[in-house]
C-alpha cells in the first residue's frame with residue numbers, strides 16, 4: 089500500500105485527479121472503474137476542468153462503476169447513474185455508450201449480476217479503479233462479512249451504511265436497503281487501484297486499514313494483497329495514524 093498524504097480535501101482531489109489524468113494521457117482508451125459518494129466529487133470536478141481546458145480527452149475512455157442502489161431508476165436523483173451523469177459524464181467529452189453501471193431496475197437480480205460481470209470482462213479488465221472507503225471499511229458495497237465475495241452481487245446494506253447515506257435522502261426510510269456491487273475479485277483484478285479518504289470521520293477506518301490485519305470484517309484491508317494500490321488521504325483522515 090503506497091500512501092500519499094494530502095493537506096486537505098482540495099489537495100487530495102488534485103493529487104488523485106493527476107493519477108487518473110496520467111492514466112488517460114498514457115492510454116487514451118483506458119478502462120476506468122469509478123466510485124460515487126462525497127469523496128470523489130472534487131476529483132471529478134478537477135478532471136472536468138482539465139477536459140474543458142483541452143488538456144484531457146475522454147472520447148475513447150470507457151468506465152464501469154462499482155455499484156448502484158437496487159430499486160432506483162436512472163432518473164432518480166439519488167441513483168448512482170444520476171450522480172455520475174451530473175458530476176462527470178455530462179461535463180466531459182465521454183461517449184455515454186462507453187459508460188456502465190449496474191441497472192437498479194433490473195427485474196432479475198441474478199441475471200443482472202451476471203450481465204454486469206460480463207460487461208466488466210468484455211472490456212478486458214479495469215486499468216485504474218477509483219475507490220472511496222466506508223466508515224465500516226466497505227469498498228463498493230462489499231460490507232463487513234465473514235467472507236470476501238468475489239463477483240458482482242446483490243447486497244443488503246448494513247445499518248451503518250444506511251445511516252451514513254441517509255444524509256442524501258429526505259428520510260432514512262427512503263434509503264434503499266439493497267445494492268448491486270462489484271465483488272472483491274473484480275476490484276482486485278484491476279491493474280491499478282486508487283483509494284481516497286478525506287475528513288476526521290474516516291480517521292478510525294484509515295488507521296484500521298493501514299495498521300490492522302487483512303480480514304473480510306474490514307473489506308478494504310484486502311487491498312494490501314494487491315501489488316499496485318495508492319491511498320491518498322488528507323491530514324484529517326490520517327490524524328490517528330502514528
Ligand code: F6R
Nearest residue numbers: 123124125126127220221222228
Ligand atoms: C460508492 C461506493 C462507496 C463509497 C463509500 C465512501 O460508489 O462504492 O463504497 O466509496 O461509501 O463514501 P463517501 O465518499 O461518501 O464517504
